[in-house]
Amino acid sequence: MFENGIIIVGGGHGGSQLAASLRSEGYDGPLRLVTAEGDIPYQRPPLSKAYLKDPAHDLLPLRPESFYDKNGIQLILASEVESIDAGARTLRLSDGAVLAFDGLAIATGARPRMPPIEGIHLAGVHALRVAAEARALRDRLATADSVVVVGGGFIGLEVAATARLLGRKVTVLEAADRLMGRVVAPEISRHFLGLHRGWGSDIRLGTPIGRIVGENGRVVAVEAAGERIPADLVLIGIGVLPNTEIAAAAGLSTDNGILVDDAMATSAPGIVAIGDCVSFPHAALGRRIRLESVQNAVDQAKIAARTLLGRPEPFDEVPWFWSDQGDVKLQMVGLPFGATRSVVRGRVEDNRFSVFHFADDRLLAIDSVNRPADHMVGRRLLAAGLSPSPEMCADESVDLKGLAVKMAET
Numbered sequence: 583m584f585e586n587g588i589i590i591v592g593g594g595h596g597g598s599q600l601a602a603s604l605r606s607e608g609y610d611g612p613l614r615l616v617t618a619e620g621d622i623p624y625q626r627p628p629l630s631k632a633y634l635k636d637p638a639h640d641l642l643p644l645r646p647e648s649f650y651d652k653n654g655i656q657l658i659l660a661s662e663v664e665s666i667d668a669g670a671r672t673l674r675l676s677d678g679a680v681l682a683f684d685g686l687a688i689a690t691g692a693r694p695r696m697p698p699i700e701g702i703h704l705a706g707v708h709a710l711r712v713a714a715e716a717r718a719l720r721d722r723l724a725t726a727d728s729v730v731v732v733g734g735g736f737i738g739l740e741v742a743a744t745a746r747l748l749g750r751k752v753t754v755l756e757a758a759d760r761l762m763g764r765v766v767a768p769e770i771s772r773h774f775l776g777l778h779r780g781w782g783s784d785i786r787l788g789t790p791i792g793r794i795v796g797e798n799g800r801v802v803a804v805e806a807a808g809e810r811i812p813a814d815l816v817l818i819g820i821g822v823l824p825n826t827e828i829a830a831a832a833g834l835s836t837d838n839g840i841l842v843d844d845a846m847a848t849s850a851p852g853i854v855a856i857g858d859c860v861s862f863p864h865a866a867l868g869r870r871i872r873l874e875s876v877q878n879a880v881d882q883a884k885i886a887a888r889t890l891l892g893r894p895e896p897f898d899e900v901p902w903f904w905s906d907q908g909d910v911k912l913q914m915v916g917l918p919f920g921a922t923r924s925v926v927r928g929r930v931e932d933n934r935f936s937v938f939h940f941a942d943d944r945l946l947a948i949d950s951v952n953r954p955a956d957h958m959v960g961r962r963l964l965a966a967g968l969s970p971s972p973e974m975c976a977d978e979s980v981d982l983k984g985l986a987v988k989m990a991e992t
């Protein structure tokens with residue numbers, strides 16, 4: 583059955599986990615992991631945090647190189663899959679080699695969205711997704727004076743906080759009227775606006791970028807809202823595009839992500855897809871969604887391994903995310919879409935609080951600032967489908983952890 587074995591395309595968080603899960607699920611056939619990057623699979627989140635701050639910080643491998651050797655996982659690094667023939671069950675690499683497979687997993691992640699504006703290709707204009715981009719950004723940050731960050735989402739704000747720690751002048755341009763507006767509560771947006779301003783960043787809301795100005799091929803300024811802001815480094819952080827092209831060209835269904843069912847199977851037999859590149863049916867929301875987080879990629883990989891081995895199970899994990907900005911930890915669990923009410927637990931002034939989102943009395947999501955215990959109990963509550971009342975969540979004298987245990991027992 584598995585003469586040609588399984589090939590995983592993409593060696594990020596999802597791809598690496600899928601290789602490990604296939605082995606732990608008992609698959610002992612040929613297993614190849616092909617990835618465009620030259621580094622063995624590594625942790626991506628530090629690229630905008632510890633790695634960026636400290637030139638002595640190395641990439642953190644997700645698993646040691648010996649893990650792949652010991653488990654018979656052939657790593658094919660610095661090699662891009664150019665095309666897939668889903669019918670013939672072959673794929674073509676950038677060096678022209680053709681590999682045959684019995685099962686295929688697409689874990690190609692996403693790439694930064696670059697706005698089609700004047701000056702986007704100038705030297706000094708950076709994006710941040712992969713290690714090579716992080717190295718280039720870190721080098722440039724070491725000598726830059728003025729940094730303009732385009733986009734007030736997680737990546738932009740993490741880079742802004744790091745650049746301020748390094749003493750750079752930082753301006754953040756955000757087109758919307760609040761920070762991280764796609765994902766967090768307005769209370770959280772307001773709080774982080776205050777934090778970043780307190781750290782010395784010039785944050786401009788409702789300010790889309792106009793164009794990037796260069797001299798001799800290098801960026802010197804950014805124009806926004808009729809103003810010219812000096813810059814010798816520009817970081818574009820306005821979101822990502824899922825890497826779906828090879829899947830679409832192979833005839834797989836795509837629509838803002840590779841379409842998969844609840845067990846990560848694509849529209850082509852024997853092919854699964856996971857992580858940032860997929861759009862999957864979310865049971866509680868009752869619609870498709872594409873998520874961008876480590877936990878999502880890792881948990882989907884575990885399901886996809888079972889699907890490839892003929893033991894599919896529905897994916898039904900509560901999503902959780904985190905973002906470290908400066909010394910502040912923001913953690914989110916659940917999805918706040920459709921929330922009709924929110925309550926705050928803790929004191930915003932103490933820089934330690936959580937916002938609990940409800941649809942009527944049903945708990946949907948929790949955003950926590952420096953309150954990891956709320957986040958952890960939130961994960962338990964949401965996974966078990968339990969909803970303490972909004973009043974209880976807001977009341978700090980209520981022991982939520984104890985309550986979660988009690989509610990689970992009844």
Ligand code: FAD
Pocket residue numbers: 591592593594595596597616617618619626627628629630661662663664689690691692710711712737825828856857858859873874875876877879902903904905906
């Ligand atoms: P990826 O990890 O992106 O891996 C995809 C891999 O596939 C890449 O190596 C890519 O080069 C390769 N590839 C693409 N196309 C091909 C091809 N045709 N052939 C071969 N290889 C290919 N998430 C959090 O939850 N918390 C955080 O704090 C956080 N911080 C982040 C900070 C940064 C700077 C970035 C960029 C992301 C961060 N994320 C964070 C998001 C998280 O890293 C992603 O959600 C996660 O990596 C998704 O895993 P994935 O396996 O789907 O894709």
